[in-house]
Each structure stands twice: as C-alpha cells, then as structure tokens.
Amino acid sequence: MRIDVISIFPDYFAPLDLSLIGKARESGLLDLRVHDLRGWAHDRHRTVDDSPAGGGAGMVLRPEPWGEAFDELDVEGAELNRSVVVFPSPSGVPFTQDLAADLATRARLVVGCGRYEGIDQRVIDHVAGRAEVLEVSLGDYVLNGGEVAAMAMIEAVVRLLPGFMGNPDSVVEESHADGLLEYPVYTRPRTWRGLDIPDVLTSGDHGAITRWRQDQALRRTARRRPDLIHPSRVDADEELRLVQPADAGELLTLQRACWVQEQQANPDVDIPALSETLHDVEEWLREWVVLVLRRGGRLVGAARGRTHGTSWDVGRLMVAPDLQGLGLGRRLLAEIEACAPPEVTTYELYTGAGSAENIRMYQRAGYRLSGWGDAGEVPGAVRLTKRRRD
Numbered sequence: 001m002r003i004d005v006i007s008i009f010p011d012y013f014a015p016l017d018l019s020l021i022g023k024a025r026e027s028g029l030l031d032l033r034v035h036d037l038r039g040w041a042h043d044r045h046r047t048v049d050d051s052p053a054g055g056g057a058g059m060v061l062r063p064e065p066w067g068e069a070f071d072e073l074d075v076e077g078a079e080l081n082r083s084v085v086v087f088p089s090p091s092g093v094p095f096t097q098d099l100a101a102d103l104a105t106r107a108r109l110v111v112g113c114g115r116y117e118g119i120d121q122r123v124i125d126h127v128a129g130r131a132e133v134l135e136v137s138l139g140d141y142v143l144n145g146g147e148v149a150a151m152a153m154i155e156a157v158v159r160l161l162p163g164f165m166g167n168p169d170s171v172v173e174e175s176h177a178d179g180l181l182e183y184p185v186y187t188r189p190r191t192w193r194g195l196d197i198p199d200v201l202t203s204g205d206h207g208a209i210t211r212w213r214q215d216q217a218l219r220r221t222a223r224r225r226p227d228l229i230h231p232s233r234v235d236a237d238e239e240l241r242l243v244q245p246a247d248a249g250e251l252l253t254l255q256r257a258c259w260v261q262e263q264q265a266n267p268d269v270d271i272p273a274l275s276e277t278l279h280d281v282e283e284w285l286r287e288w289v290v291l292v293l294r295r296g297g298r299l300v301g302a303a304r305g306r307t308h309g310t311s312w313d314v315g316r317l318m319v320a321p322d323l324q325g326l327g328l329g330r331r332l333l334a335e336i337e338a339c340a341p342p343e344v345t346t347y348e349l350y351t352g353a354g355s356a357e358n359i360r361m362y363q364r365a366g367y368r369l370s371g372w373g374d375a376g377e378v379p380g381a382v383r384l385t386k387r388r389r390d
C-alpha cells in the first residue's frame, strides 16, 4: 500500500518509523510518504493560510498549495477505484473498524491534514471530482490539526494489511472485529495482589473458555456500548434494544398486564406501575436506562436501571404474562445489570413482600433479601441486593 500524507507539520509523523509500522515500511509492505504543504507555497514566507471569507476567528488553509499538491501527487492515480483521498475532519463520518478494513483493501491513500479553522471547502469539492473522497472524524471532539487523527487512522489501517501481523488471528479476535468489545484478558501470575485469574481460563476446557469469552464480550459491550448491540445478537425474531420514545404506549400496556397479578399477591400495596399514566411512563423513560425486548414485533419484556451512588437500581422487570417461565426475565435481568456503569458495586431492587415467585427468581439470580420497604422506602415491598462480580 502507498500512503501520501500532506501536512504543514511533517515532523509529526516521525513515530511512524517505529515499531511494527516502521518494520512494514522497511520491508516494503508500506510505502509511506510525508509531504510538507508549504513545499507548494511560492511566496517568500511560504504562506498557506489566510483569513476566513465572511470574517470570523482564526485562519483557513488556502486552496492553491493543495491544488498543486494533488496535481503533483496524481490523485486520480492509475489504480482506479482503489485509491481514496481522506480528509480528517471533526465533521466527517466516524472512523470505525469497518472503515479501516475497507481502507486496508485500497492500493493508495492520500491524507490531507487540516489545521487552524480547516481547509478551504473548494479543495475538497475539487478533489471529489477527481478521486474518491472521504471526510473522516476520529471522534466527537476537536483536535488542533489532522495529524494525530491521520496517525491513528494509518495505524488502524496498516495493521490490517496481510503480512503486517506475525499472527493474523490477533486482528480477528479484537474489539470491534465482530461488532463487540473484546472480553477481558489476563496473563501470569495466576494470583496477583490477591486477585485471581477467573478459574475458567485455567480449566483447560476450551469450549467453556470460548463461552465465557463470548458472554464477557456481550456483557462488556452491553454495559459500555449498548449502541453496538445489534438486534441480530438475540434470537431470529427477537430484538433487544434500548427503549425509544415511541415504545411508551406499548410499555404502559405491558406493565399494566404484568402488574395485575402483583396486585393480587400484594392486595394492600399501592403499585405505581398500575396507576401511572402515559405521561408518567414517558417521564421515567427519560431518566432510566431502559431495555425492551420485542418478539415478532410485539413488545414482550422490559427492564430499567439507573445509578444511585454506587448502586444500580433495577426495576420494572416485566415479561408478558403468556411468556413467563421461559427464562426471559432472567435474561432481561442479566442484560440490565450489564448496563451498569463501572463505578457500580451493588445491584438493588424491590419487589412485593407477597410476591414469593418473584423473590425466588431473584434469589436464583444471586440476590439476597436485604431489607423491608416498610422501613419507609417502599411500603409493602422487600429490598433485594446483589454484589457485582465482574
């Protein structure tokens, strides 16, 4: 692969001589050429910027040096469809592992690094008429220039080139490779400062290790990046996802259907889930992390969670009455627990003191009775708590 980088700070790219990228350059796997934009400026001071048209703060990179740079570097290139011009930009499309994998299949990348307030828009529009152009953002924050973003992108792309990694499996098993974050990793010693490697990893049972890793990857992803959990990760006709405002009406109906039996088991208790209005539901949807489960399009389950100090308050765990007893409640409980942020040390929930079936289900899931809601918290309810263990 050939990569041309254009920047007013070519020295920024010195680290790309080091480590595995340096080796890839030495071996010829990567032909990386860094160009100083000022080399295409012709005045005495090698000026490349000017004040913004229309006024405002800062400076903008002028178009002429860029035009000459792209002419000289022949951006059209011989490898039609296999070369891309990338402009790092905070208003670009997000840089993802999928995009890195796509770029790694190209024969040539040209990267134009902006500075100041950015590059005159006509440069990007003009190049777009000559080659495939991508404006790409490293993340939702603003850097001083495109150099750091370009280095991150180059590293992510080049490590995917066939022959770059000694063991090609290392890039297959990583975070984002299959749409999930990677499971936690450990090495020797087996015990360090009183902390053990999880037993399963030293069991020699490869099937169990694979299952543990898949489970950990899912939990970590659900907790840290629920946006990455794709509906296809649950059964074919099921969709587990974060709630959307449009779910409120069905959620209200489902919770009424689910809490009717609770009222029978706890006749003297005032159960909010039965008296809430649509407006009330819409209100709490804004304050809680809420997961909903749909089967064949129908909303059949939900659970909510939110932090309270170092606890994760779990609530409104509901499964449609005709689907109870199939393990959906346990699954929803595990998923909502997995959404708790890292600082959480305990899961906490309330259920009716007369709801023997529910209490047993929570106990099977590792919860212990830890208090009576009559102590002023939730009259007629019991508190159950569970220590976090991952």
Ligand SMILES: C[S@@+](CC[C@H](N)C(=O)[O-])C[C@H]1O[C@@H](n2cnc3c(N)ncnc32)[C@H](O)[C@@H]1O
Binding pocket: 087, 088, 089, 090, 091, 113, 114, 115, 116, 117, 118, 119, 136, 137, 138, 139, 140, 141, 142, 143, 144, 145, 146, 147, 149
């Ligand atoms: C200070 S920034 C310009 C920000 C621009 N005025 C705006 O508000 O979108 C200067 C240059 O840094 C680079 N840059 C800044 N943030 C970036 C990000 N999140 N991803 C990629 N490039 C970024 C771009 O090349 C940009 O032209």
